[in-house]
Amino acid sequence: MSQPSLRHFIAEDDLTRDEFIALIENAIELKASWKRGEIRDTLRNRTMAMIFEKASTRTRTSFEAGMVQLGGHALNLTPTDSQLGRGEPIEDTSRVLSEMVDVAMLRTHSHETIEHFASVSSIPVINGLTDKLHPCQLLADMQTFFEVRGNIAGATIAWLGAGNTNMCNSFINTAKLLDFKLNIACPPDLAPDDALLGACASNAELIDDVTAACENVDVVVTDVWASMGQEEETMQLNSLLSPYQVNDQIMSCAGKDAIFMHCLPAHRGEEVTASVIDGPQSVVWQEAGNRLHAQKALLEMLVA
Ligand code: CP
Ligand code: NVA
Numbered sequence: 001m002s003q004p005s006l007r008h009f010i011a012e013d014d015l016t017r018d019e020f021i022a023l024i025e026n027a028i029e030l031k032a033s034w035k036r037g038e039i040r041d042t043l044r045n046r047t048m049a050m051i052f053e054k055a056s057t058r059t060r061t062s063f064e065a066g067m068v069q070l071g072g073h074a075l076n077l078t079p080t081d082s083q084l085g086r087g088e089p090i091e092d093t094s095r096v097l098s099e100m101v102d103v104a105m106l107r108t109h110s111h112e113t114i115e116h117f118a119s120v121s122s123i124p125v126i127n128g129l130t131d132k133l134h135p136c137q138l139l140a141d142m143q144t145f146f147e148v149r150g151n152i153a154g155a156t157i158a159w160l161g162a163g164n165t166n167m168c169n170s171f172i173n174t175a176k177l178l179d180f181k182l183n184i185a186c187p188p189d190l191a192p193d194d195a196l197l198g199a200c201a202s203n204a205e206l207i208d209d210v211t212a213a214c215e216n217v218d219v220v221v222t223d224v225w226a227s228m229g230q231e232e233e234t235m236q237l238n239s240l241l242s243p244y245q246v247n248d249q250i251m252s253c254a255g256k257d258a259i260f261m262h263c264l265p266a267h268r269g270e271e272v273t274a275s276v277i278d279g280p281q282s283v284v285w286q287e288a289g290n291r292l293h294a295q296k297a298l299l300e301m302l303v304a
Pocket of ligand 2: 129134167224227228264
């Protein structure tokens with residue numbers, strides 16, 4: 001089925017602030033409606049193709065379940081069992097999928113791959129994580145904050161960990177879009193890209209001292225120290241990042257009302273202690289569950 005107006009979701013700012021907030025509001029409503037047992041079929045007879053170049057638990061499950069819950073269907077193409085693994089160009093794959101399905105979701109190593117795919121696509125393309133950004137995670141994270149604390153404008157989030165990764169980049173983009181403050185505590189060698197930080201300077205800043213970065217913040221957030229694709233650098237990253245672990249001392253600096261977020265998967269004892277991720281300030285299960293509802297709202301916005 002052709003789309004009346006083609007939209008992609010490759011970066012957070014593919015949505016305006018108003019659209020982002022409207023999407024979160026719809027996600028909260030879709031969650032309540034699903035929990036009431038209501039049947040919804042806004043994507044009846046629609047198909048999503050998913051391409052995963054890397055592992056996934058949450059992204060794959062939430063998109064597949066989400067399509068079913070909206071009356072549609074999702075299919076999974078891994079490079080090893082599709083012609084992508086035998087060298088078919090990504091642009092050709094994109095053109096073919098545009099003839100057959102209604103929306104495509106890609107998790108790729110390189111951000112350029114999804115951009116190439118989208119450049120020839122006539123169906124909406126969704127970024128399910130690249131080396132540069134993870135915007136679907138930010139939809140769920142923002143939904144979670146709105147549920148727990150209300151509008152995020154004016155709030156402060158502390159990011160502890162590598163500053164040059166997909167998750168930190170997505171938090172920087174979203175800080176600007178939704179107007180919250182992001183304190184980034186990271187090793188100097190793993191600082192965010194200057195251009196990105198410069199473009200978001202009113203909302204995101206580097207704070208050298210970990211304790212100062214966390215003082216009285218609303219949220220403390222972190223991510224694995226070695227992202228997918230960085231396995232060979234694990235030892236070096238672990239040693240650079242060990243001073244940035246989120247532990248009880250950090251959470252007490254943040255204050256008792258602060259919440260802890262993590263996109264998962266988590267490594268207890270590395271970027272976060274078990275006492276924090278399994279403790280009373282952690283909202284990680286609600287956050288993970290919101291992937292389902294936020295992405296259903298995204299699918300309705302792009303496809304229905
Ligand atoms: N947070 C996240 O994207 O999880 P998966 O890698 O399991 O999809
Ligand atoms: N930064 C992590 C996020 C996993 C959801 C990675 O890219 O592996």
